[in-house]
Amino acid sequence: DAGITQSPRHKVTETGTPVTLRCHQTENHRYMYWYRQDPGHGLRLIHYSYGVKDTDKGEVSDGYSVSRSKTEDFLLTLESATSSQTSVYFCAISGGPNTEAFFGQGTRLTVV
């Protein structure tokens, strides 16, 4: 298995609170991604990174921010959590163009 660790694996938080999810990789892969998975929508890209301090928005980036200060870590922050952000969040990594994306185990986030 690719060395990807997501933390926490489960979290329940209240509406309006900030939340940070962490993705840590040991593969030294350049590309890192955050997806959310919701029934009927598949995997939707939130933000991605193509290098340290190089990030860009995906298709559902509103309400989310990211940071990548080291190759191995990619943080996803919900500035003020809302119930619509209840989802399963997956981090993925990839070594280069048109190469396999490896996914983490996911973080189940519930906003109450």
Add this chain to the structure above:
Amino acid sequence: QQQVKQSPQSLIVQKGGISIINCAYENTAFDYFPWYQQFPGKGPALLIAIRPDVSEKKEGRFTISFNKSAKQFSLHIMDSQPGDSATYFCAASITGTRNKFYFGSGTKLNVKP
């Protein structure tokens, strides 16, 4: 607007049967088409992938058929087994766009014993 459209949403197949999942895309710049398999509680994992210069790729019981003119590709699972029960996602990406993957909405496959 979904870049990759996947059908059906769910599929029930008897053991030994053929499972077929279809995907369609509009952007002709896509040049890499992977399929991912996801078991409950796990992250998706690459199953098989194809590039548009070939029309078919086979790995064991899994085959991707690719129709460039129709902008469609499909996954065929031959001799389906209960252990194949999972959610399957098709995806597409474009070389040079910082490796962004666009995923279909997923197909939940249930193979009955």
